[in-house]
Amino acid sequence: MNAAQAVFLVGFVLVLGAVGAFSVVVARSAARGGRAAGLGLRGGSTEHSRGGRAAFLTHRLTGFGIFAFLCLHIVDVGLYSVSRRLYDDVQPIYGSWPLRIFECGLLFAILFHTGNGLRLIAVDVARLSPRWTAGLLRAVVTVAAVGGVAGSALILSPLFG
Amino acid sequence: MSSPAPTTSVTRPAAWELPALVPDEDARTRRLVDYVLLRATGVVLSVLVLGHFAVTHFVTDVADDNSAFVARRLSSALWVTWDSAMLAAALAHGAIGVRLALADYASGRRRRVLHRTVVALTTVLFVLGAIAIARVAHV
Numbered sequence: 001m002n003a004a005q006a007v008f009l010v011g012f013v014l015v016l017g018a019v020g021a022f023s024v025v026v027a028r029s030a031a032r033g034g035r036a037a038g039l040g041l042r043g044g045s046t047e048h049s050r051g052g053r054a055a056f057l058t059h060r061l062t063g064f065g066i067f068a069f070l071c072l073h074i075v076d077v078g079l080y081s082v083s084r085r086l087y088d089d090v091q092p093i094y095g096s097w098p099l100r101i102f103e104c105g106l107l108f109a110i111l112f113h114t115g116n117g118l119r120l121i122a123v124d125v126a127r128l129s130p131r132w133t134a135g136l137l138r139a140v141v142t143v144a145a146v147g148g149v150a151g152s153a154l155i156l157s158p159l160f161g
Numbered sequence: 162m163s164s165p166a167p168t169t170s171v172t173r174p175a176a177w178e179l180p181a182l183v184p185d186e187d188a189r190t191r192r193l194v195d196y197v198l199l200r201a202t203g204v205v206l207s208v209l210v211l212g213h214f215a216v217t218h219f220v221t222d223v224a225d226d227n228s229a230f231v232a233r234r235l236s237s238a239l240w241v242t243w244d245s246a247m248l249a250a251a252l253a254h255g256a257i258g259v260r261l262a263l264a265d266y267a268s269g270r271r272r273r274v275l276h277r278t279v280v281a282l283t284t285v286l287f288v289l290g291a292i293a294i295a296r297v298a299h300v
Contacts, residue, residue: 071282082295103223118204
């Protein structure tokens with residue numbers, strides 16, 4: 001590992017730490033029965049079922065995680081404009097096994113956050129019934145799981161020759 | 162002097178008379194703007210981010226995403242547009258989303274400080290990202 005990758009790793013650990021700290025705050029608030037109000041146009045959250053609440057919390061945590069990584073990612077790709085050499089010093093770390101495993105997690109997070117976000121728009125715009133809302137959530141979880149596993153196989157395959 | 166007749170017209174109460182939980186008109190407008198922006202950027206990002214991930218992980222393996230790959234990709238106007246739109250949409254979406262979440266966990270001065278930190282951070286990142294795209298693409 002070179003010096004540039006070591007600096008990247010420090011940033012990466014900070015990202016993981018921020019996600020961990022945020023998770024603790026969210027979990028503690030949820031355990032106290034804290035407000036889980038969505039930003040519904042007609043006020044309040046669109047669903048209060050157990051699945052809806054779990055989806056709300058997962059959406060929030062995946063969203064924060066993706067945003068935290070985005071902050072680091074803009075900086076590491078931005079290194080290209082400092083020098084191509086610096087970018088090429090840091091970039092190979094993305095091909096290492098720990099980062100590949102992280103990328104699998106990132107893929108699951110992006111797939112769920114995307115699917116669930118589109119589901120919430122559909123629920124709001126089309127005023128879907130609770131039955132449709134819950135059915136769509138099952139579809140989102142299924143697509144994220146299947147797509148995540150298939151994508152992870154592709155991401156991890158270079159590690160196995 | 163006769164006492165003034167009881168008024169029936171509804172006037173907007175002064176800000177300090179509003180209960181804390183009833184948002185005033187400005188707050189409602191901000192809420193609506195946030196609501197629309199969050200969802201509009203979300204729809205755009207569902208294409209841009211998944212496409213970006215697919216190109217950098219599935220079409221090309223992540224081990225081959227070197228500077229030559231970046232230079233080749235950003236020599237096309239499509240990808241310059243793609244990355245610029247993704248940068249702006251992702252940061253706007255993230256800033257609004259995080260600000261919204263923070264409102265559930267912080268209040269008063271602490272919330273204001275956190276909000277300003279998020280806005281400052283995303284602004285700096287946008288400038289950094291925009292400079293990078295412009296320099297790589299030789300715009």
